[in-house]
Amino acid sequence: MKIVAAVLLALTLVSPARAERIEVVDLAGRAVALDLPVDRFVISEGRYIPLLALLRPDSPVSGLVGMMSPLGHTQPELEAQLFRRFPAARDIPLFGRGSADSVSVEKIIDLRPQLAIFGLGDHGPGARNAELLHQLQAAGIAIVFIDFRQDPMQNTLPSIELLGQLLGAPDRAQAYGAFYRERRARIEQRVRQSKQRPTVFVQAHPGRFECCWGMADGMLGPFVGLAGGRNIADAVAPGPTAQHTAEFLLTENPDVWIGTASGTVGEYRQGASPVALGPGLGAAEAADSLKRYLSAPEFRALDAARSGRAHAIWHNFYNSPFNIVALEAFARWIHPELFADIDPQQTLAAIHREFLPFDLEGTYFATVPRD
Amino acid sequence: MTDGDPSLQRRFAAIRKRRWFILGLLGAGLLGCLWLDLMAGPAGLSAEQIVLGLFDPHGLELRHRIILWQVRLPDALIALAVGAALGLAGVETQTILDNPLASPFTLGVSSAAALGASIAIVLVPVLPLLPEAAMLPAMALVFALGAGVLVLVIVHYAGGGRETVVLFGISLVFLCNALTAALHYVADADSSQQIVFWTIGNLTKAGWPEVWIVAACLILILPFSLRQVWLLTLLRGGEAHARSVGIDVARLRFWGILRASILAAFAVCFVGTIAFIGLVGPHIARLLLGEDHRLLVPGSALCGALILSAASFLSKALLPGVIVPVGILTAIVGVPMLLGLLIGRRRQA
Numbered sequence: 014m015k016i017v018a019a020v021l022l023a024l025t026l027v028s029p030a031r032a033e034r035i036e037v038v039d040l041a042g043r044a045v046a047l048d049l050p051v052d053r054f055v056i057s058e059g060r061y062i063p064l065l066a067l068l069r070p071d072s073p074v075s076g077l078v079g080m081m082s083p084l085g086h087t088q089p090e091l092e093a094q095l096f097r098r099f100p101a102a103r104d105i106p107l108f109g110r111g112s113a114d115s116v117s118v119e120k121i122i123d124l125r126p127q128l129a130i131f132g133l134g135d136h137g138p139g140a141r142n143a144e145l146l147h148q149l150q151a152a153g154i155a156i157v158f159i160d161f162r163q164d165p166m167q168n169t170l171p172s173i174e175l176l177g178q179l180l181g182a183p184d185r186a187q188a189y190g191a192f193y194r195e196r197r198a199r200i201e202q203r204v205r206q207s208k209q210r211p212t213v214f215v216q217a218h219p220g221r222f223e224c225c226w227g228m229a230d231g232m233l234g235p236f237v238g239l240a241g242g243r244n245i246a247d248a249v250a251p252g253p254t255a256q257h258t259a260e261f262l263l264t265e266n267p268d269v270w271i272g273t274a275s276g277t278v279g280e281y282r283q284g285a286s287p288v289a290l291g292p293g294l295g296a297a298e299a300a301d302s303l304k305r306y307l308s309a310p311e312f313r314a315l316d317a318a319r320s321g322r323a324h325a326i327w328h329n330f331y332n333s334p335f336n337i338v339a340l341e342a343f344a345r346w347i348h349p350e351l352f353a354d355i356d357p358q359q360t361l362a363a364i365h366r367e368f369l370p371f372d373l374e375g376t377y378f379a380t381v382p383r384d
Numbered sequence: 385m386t387d388g389d390p391s392l393q394r395r396f397a398a399i400r401k402r403r404w405f406i407l408g409l410l411g412a413g414l415l416g417c418l419w420l421d422l423m424a425g426p427a428g429l430s431a432e433q434i435v436l437g438l439f440d441p442h443g444l445e446l447r448h449r450i451i452l453w454q455v456r457l458p459d460a461l462i463a464l465a466v467g468a469a470l471g472l473a474g475v476e477t478q479t480i481l482d483n484p485l486a487s488p489f490t491l492g493v494s495s496a497a498a499l500g501a502s503i504a505i506v507l508v509p510v511l512p513l514l515p516e517a518a519m520l521p522a523m524a525l526v527f528a529l530g531a532g533v534l535v536l537v538i539v540h541y542a543g544g545g546r547e548t549v550v551l552f553g554i555s556l557v558f559l560c561n562a563l564t565a566a567l568h569y570v571a572d573a574d575s576s577q578q579i580v581f582w583t584i585g586n587l588t589k590a591g592w593p594e595v596w597i598v599a600a601c602l603i604l605i606l607p608f609s610l611r612q613v614w615l616l617t618l619l620r621g622g623e624a625h626a627r628s629v630g631i632d633v634a635r636l637r638f639w640g641i642l643r644a645s646i647l648a649a650f651a652v653c654f655v656g657t658i659a660f661i662g663l664v665g666p667h668i669a670r671l672l673l674g675e676d677h678r679l680l681v682p683g684s685a686l687c688g689a690l691i692l693s694a695a696s697f698l699s700k701a702l703l704p705g706v707i708v709p710v711g712i713l714t715a716i717v718g719v720p721m722l723l724g725l726l727i728g729r730r731r732q733a
Contacts, residue, residue: 086572111572136573222578223589249705258588260455261705263447264427275574285516314450 037175039157040133040168041140047128047155050181052076054128055108055121057137059084061130061159062095062102063369064173064334067189068182070370074102076180079124081109081116081137087329090292094371113138118145122152128179133160133168135332162232162332166239166340170194173334189368193337196360200344203351204241211268211347213242217254218328219272220287220306225257232331233273233339240343241351242269259311269347270317274379275328276302290327292375299325299379307381321383322346330377335364342378403679406672410686414464417693421460424700427451454591462590462654463696463710464689465598467661469651471688472602472609473644474662475669475681479616480640481546482623487662488648491549491641492531492556494657497649499560499567500527501656502579506571520582521594525653531556532645539638546623546637585658585711587696594654601650605643606685612636613677620675660714661688664722671725691718 032048039045054076056065062084066073073095083105085092095102106124109116116138121129129149131137138145140158149156157179159172170190177186215228215237227246228234231253237244245265246257262270276287278294281302289302303325307318317323324346330339341357357378365373422434429437429448437444437452444452473488481490488494500523503509514522535553542548564583568576615636619626626633648662665688666680672687673679695713702708 110569112576115569218574221574222581223586249703251703251706255703256586256588256707256709257705258425258455258700258707260425260427260451263451263455264425265705266447283510283516310450310454314447 035178037157037178039175040160040172041158043140043156043158045155045157047179049179051128051179053078053124053126054130054180055079055124055126056129057081057131058086058135059092060087060135060329060332061132063091063371064176065180066095066370067173067334067368068177068180068185070185070368072099073370074099074105077105078126079106079108079121081107082111083107086111088292090374091371094374098370109137112136113142116145118148121149121154126154129154129156130176131156131158132162132332133158134163161334161336164235165233165331165336166235169334169336185368189334192364192367196337196341199355200240200340200352204239204344204348207241207348207351209348210241210243212245212265213237213269213271213343213347214245214262214265214267216270216272218275218287219325220285221275223256224259224311225262226254227257228254228273228331233271233326233336233343236336236340236343237347240340240347242343242347263311263314266316268317268322270312270315270323271343271346272303272306272323272325273328273331274299274303274325278375288325288379290325290375290377290379291329294376296376296379299376300381303379303381318381319384321380323381325379327377335361338364338377346380399674403673403676407679407683407686410669410672410683410690414686414690414693417690417697418460418464421463421693421697421700422452422456424697425451425456426705458591458595459587460693460696461595462587462598463692465595465602466587466651466655466658467665467689467692468685469598469602469647469688470658470662470692471665471669471684471686472606472681473647473651474688475666475677475684476609476616476640476644476647477662478666479619479677480637480644481550482619483546483550484667485663486550488644488651489557489657489659489662491535491553491645491648492560493528493645493648494652494659495557495560495564496531497524497528497652498579498583498657499564500524501582501653502564502567502571503527505578505582506567506575521653525649527560528649528653529645531560532642532649535645536638536641539634539641549637549641581709582656583711584709585652585656585714586707586709587655587699588707589656590654598650598654601647602685605647606682608639609643609681612639613681616640616677616681617675620677656711658692658711658714660718661691664718665691668718668722668725671722671729691721 034046034048036044036046055078059080059082062073084095108120133140146156159175160168161172170193173189174186177183215233217226217228227250229246229250234244234247245267272288274288274290276289277291278289280287281289281298288306290299307323312318326339326342330336338357338361341355341360345352345355361377362373365371441449441453477486477488478484501520504520504523535549538552539549568579615631618631623633666684669680669683669687673683691714695710695717698713699708699710
């Protein structure tokens, strides 16, 4: 009896340390086998830290032993919040800078991760970067690709669920998935009931890039169709995004104009031209920034700009697990009568309240007032 | 011989006449291209509407007025001004450096402009009194002119030696490209993309102020170039020959490079580094008009404007509703023109 007890005790002591081998298929369609639990991993871009926080709100960066670029590259204010609450996040080593070319494979290997998490079409190493993938695999590092950018509507939840599984937080991933699915289903259902398809132009980086870079079937472009609109750039653009003339915009005269604002509060206060949204910006300032941009003569002649149907949305939603708020915003703007009860700002607040260890600061949506 | 050979005189007169005729044709072709460029666009404005709108803007409905006056006209006119400036700068550089492969870009002007623009895009410097939107062209201009000044200093100290000038200019190109690459390295992806598109060259950035500035620069400098056409023609006979008849070649070179640098700097600072025109515009003009700079100088400006105007038309017409950056098209338009002329000349010979 004593022997049996000893063996059982030994087993229970050993089993947590004993690795569980699992096999998953990542978002690039690659079959990946690795041992759980994952105690050490790296990510390509710091912008995936909010996702890590969603899965593990008490310790978002535990186990994160390196990343290519810091969160501050895209969200400096959120990074400051992260550093305040989780000081360990300051010391995460970087193995590159802004692009895949800057990645040091040697540095990654030296960081001894079990797992490297990269994104499809993000700024880090891509799935076609065979040499780098081969080198990492040879060093015993498993690689999985997630995706919030190439096909955000299809890949967002599978990406979150995959990481939930690998990082030991499947229930958190499930909970967020339910939250997300419920909201998406509501939009899909109501859009199906409506015959109307208002025309929409989604302009990337208004004020930063010259007029008019449209999102066709890339980035936030496909959200237009899901939200019940017709994306006018999609019919003419040869690629995922393309530059159109102001003339195209004036000729098509879309019912709804949506700019993806990449300006920051600092730029806005300096009087710079990029339409600004995001942390630190008040609602009035955000609306003013959009109004300032739309006061150019070619926009003054657009019906959307005069009738209160020109809007701005925070550019970073194009590569974000929280892109459901972009879909909600699009739906509300394209079909105000169908979606009067939907408030993307509230959804964003709910995501922060229920899923994230961060406070929501700033303004993420703006609408230019009717003339 | 005092009366000259009448048949020779007649032939010379015939050649001269033909060349003036070709110059006239180039001018007519340019107007044709400008018209095509003004007609191109998804709004489907009729020829009648455009003519009416040009003379009486308020006769058009608001949307069409904006399309014609704020979208199409500035783009079409900046194509002419930038093309002419680059063509003119090209012919001056080629003659003065006695090098058929030279162009304003050989002097490092465009690479320096790209470096200035990249600094403006990546580091976003702020200067008092300068609006944020003017920062990028201002930086591009200052750097381009700076490259010109550096080359002029070299001209001065090298006593006008043309190999030294070309070598230094090309070194400057490499240096500026390296520094721009370094900026790419520290830039985020969006800024990098902005730099890439800036260096391809795109006319849609230009509005009326830009059109006036480039046109004014061209109009102010062209008379000075035209004043030197005799000396430039003489220089084509060889530097030693020009010196032997008492021309101060170093001085000529100094002023020529100064003019070319200013022209190229103003041409690229608003629309990005549109390549190829400064190199091939003058060659097309030379094939058509010969070496007489009285015709070649205005002819190069016309050819430059013609190529860029045709490219501008194509940039809108290739994919309706979408803009193909004009810098992608200049060589695609220019190379067939050049090839056609080369083959035509071969057949004649």
